[in-house]
Amino acid sequence: MRILIAAAGSRGDVDPYTGLGAGLRRAGHDVVLAAPDTFAPLARRAGLDFRGLPADPRAHGDVTGRRGLMRSAAAFVDRLARGFADAVREDTDLLVLSTITAPLGWHLTEATGIPSIGAYLQPTTPTGDFPPVVTGTRSLGRLGNRAAGRLGVRMADRLYDEAVAGLRRDLGLPPLGPAAARRRQEAARWPVLHGFSEAVVPRPADWRPGLDVVGNWWPYVGPDERLPAELEDFLAAGPRPVFVGFGSMARGEGERLSELTVGALRRAGLRGVLQRGSAGLAATGDDVLTVGDVPHALLFPRVAAVVHHAGAGTSAAALRAAVPSVPVPVAADQPFWAARLTALGAAPGPLPFAELTAERLAAALDSAVRDAGRAHTRAAAGVAERLTAQDAVARTVETIERVAQEAGR
Numbered sequence: 402m403r404i405l406i407a408a409a410g411s412r413g414d415v416d417p418y419t420g421l422g423a424g425l426r427r428a429g430h431d432v433v434l435a436a437p438d439t440f441a442p443l444a445r446r447a448g449l450d451f452r453g454l455p456a457d458p459r460a461h462g463d464v465t466g467r468r469g470l471m472r473s474a475a476a477f478v479d480r481l482a483r484g485f486a487d488a489v490r491e492d493t494d495l496l497v498l499s500t501i502t503a504p505l506g507w508h509l510t511e512a513t514g515i516p517s518i519g520a521y522l523q524p525t526t527p528t529g530d531f532p533p534v535v536t537g538t539r540s541l542g543r544l545g546n547r548a549a550g551r552l553g554v555r556m557a558d559r560l561y562d563e564a565v566a567g568l569r570r571d572l573g574l575p576p577l578g579p580a581a582a583r584r585r586q587e588a589a590r591w592p593v594l595h596g597f598s599e600a601v602v603p604r605p606a607d608w609r610p611g612l613d614v615v616g617n618w619w620p621y622v623g624p625d626e627r628l629p630a631e632l633e634d635f636l637a638a639g640p641r642p643v644f645v646g647f648g649s650m651a652r653g654e655g656e657r658l659s660e661l662t663v664g665a666l667r668r669a670g671l672r673g674v675l676q677r678g679s680a681g682l683a684a685t686g687d688d689v690l691t692v693g694d695v696p697h698a699l700l701f702p703r704v705a706a707v708v709h710h711a712g713a714g715t716s717a718a719a720l721r722a723a724v725p726s727v728p729v730p731v732a733a734d735q736p737f738w739a740a741r742l743t744a745l746g747a748a749p750g751p752l753p754f755a756e757l758t759a760e761r762l763a764a765a766l767d768s769a770v771r772d773a774g775r776a777h778t779r780a781a782a783g784v785a786e787r788l789t790a791q792d793a794v795a796r797t798v799e800t801i802e803r804v805a806q807e808a809g810r
Contacts, residue, residue: 402494402805406520407435407502409456409481411649412694413714414501415440417522417596419447419621421497424794425801435488447621452488456481475560481505482564486572489513495805500525504561505568507582507591512572516808518801519593522713523734526593526612527551528605534737547607558583592804594797597713600787601720601741613800616793617717622696632674632700635690639672641705642690643766646676650710650731651754655681658757662708663689665762671770674704697722706769708762711739711751720747723785725769725777727762729754746780 406422408415415436422432426448434444435452444451456477478501485505489496496517498506503519510517523534527550529543541549558579565579577585590611595604596618604614628636636642645662659675663684666673673689675682683691697715701707701722709715711728716738719726726748728739739751749768752761769777 402802403431403433403490403492404495404497404801405433405435405452405489405493406497406499407454407485407488407506408499409437409454409477409501410499411712412440412443413648413712414499414522416443416620417618417714418497418499418520419443419449421520421596421618421794421797422449423447423621424618425798428798433493443621446623454481454488455484478505478560478564482561482568485509485568486512489515495801495808497801504558504565504579504582507586508565508568508572508574508577512574516804517591518804519591520618520797521593521595522597523737524595524597524602524605525554525557526605526608527554529607530603530605531737534734538736538740554583555580592800594800596793597717598784598788598791600784600791601717601745613796615796615800616791617721617788618793618797619698619718619721620696620714622698626696626699628695628699629692632690632692632695635672635674636703639688641703642672642674643706643708643770644674644676644700644704645682645708646715647678647680647682647710647729647731648712648715649679650712650735651678651680653680655683658682659684661757661759661762664759665766668759668763669766669770671705671766674700706766708766710754711735711742713738716742717788720745720781720784721788723778723782725749725781727752727765727769729757729762745784747777747784749777 404425406418408418418434422434425432433450433452435454437456438453441451482505486509489509493515496506496515497520498517500521506517527547529547532541532546533550533553536549536553561579592611595614598616599614658680659682675684675691677693697718701718701724704724706725706727707719708727711730726742728742728748729752730736730739731754742748743750749765752765
């Protein structure tokens with residue numbers, strides 16, 4: 402079967418699909434990853450064919466505030482839609498769509514007849530169990546949570562209004578707005594697989610059939626991949642360091658964050674590995690090392706704690722490694738995952754990015770790795786046992802093959 406996985410956004414929004422794609426290849430399928438051009442090396446390293454999508458999230462400015470995030474998202478979606486149809490070939494048997502690409506991919510399914518399935522990294526369907534993942538962590542009660550969830554979906558649909566209108570014109574389809582398209586998918590019980598674990602977020606009881614939680618799709622790591630020699634030497638030179646990284650967040654904050662982080666590490670008497678990321682973290686010294694992108698699966702099991710922005714993938718990677726987190730959420734769904742880490746006992750509590758200081762970070766690190774930290778480590782280890790026992794790729798392959806068979810593919 403010829404499968405096209407369409408994903409867009411930051412690295413954390415794309416990299417998990419390299420592991421899923423590699424698993425589908427092992428099951429005998431031909432797999433193409435369609436994503437922004439910057440992620441082509443990730444796809445090819447995993448042995449996947451690649452097609453570029455015309456959108457780079459780094460081109461749309463600051464994303465640390467809610468207003469800036471909305472402006473950035475709208476510009477990103479508009480550019481993504483302009484060439485989205487070009488990534489789909491006539492011989493494609495199935496489209497696998499991420500949270501960001503699904504509201505565009507539905508219209509390609511309508512135009513071409515190619516069946517599709519959702520593969521989401523966050524819970525986006527309204528539920529009474531918790532509030533929308535992008536609006537905060539305070540529960541409004543079951544009715545309030547569902548109402549807020551429906552409002553959040555409508556706001557997301559508005560981001561796609563112009564993009565969808567242009568895409569449907571290009572495809573020769575009659576007008577149909579994003580909200581109407583979403584209602585159509587819900588009525589048809591369009592299948593969506595969620596790539597996180599019920600050990601972290603249990604499947605909401607009020608979700609409709611067809612919305613399944615299958616476990617994490619881990620970024621692909623080759624069997625011969627190793628950490629850089631300089632990093633290996635640093636790890637061997639002393640006690641386990643703390644990893645610090647903010648992923649695609651905090652662009653332009655590198656100097657302030659680097660100084661703050663090194664100050665916190667030294668105040669707590671800890672060594673550190675700083676990952677540059679979009680913020681541009683950088684520091685030197687015998688007790689600190691700056692690195693570029695390295696596989697979290699190889700590094701995290703060898704650190705004492707992980708200071709991170711609480712993205713879905715980084716949060717899961719820290720749990721999988723059985724190490725405590727110090728979450729510093731910046732925007733979007735990050736407060737949600739930070740709250741989940743805290744509720745699981747794997748973190749001492751979130752440090753909101755806007756309130757981050759060297760003193761607060763040092764205190765959180767002390768809690769995470771000293772006496773109290775042993776409890777956080779035990780909690781993370783308990784979740785890790787469940788994560789490593791799950792085979793999300795196998796469950797996904799089973800569902801994908803069933804959907805394709807039902808569609809006559």
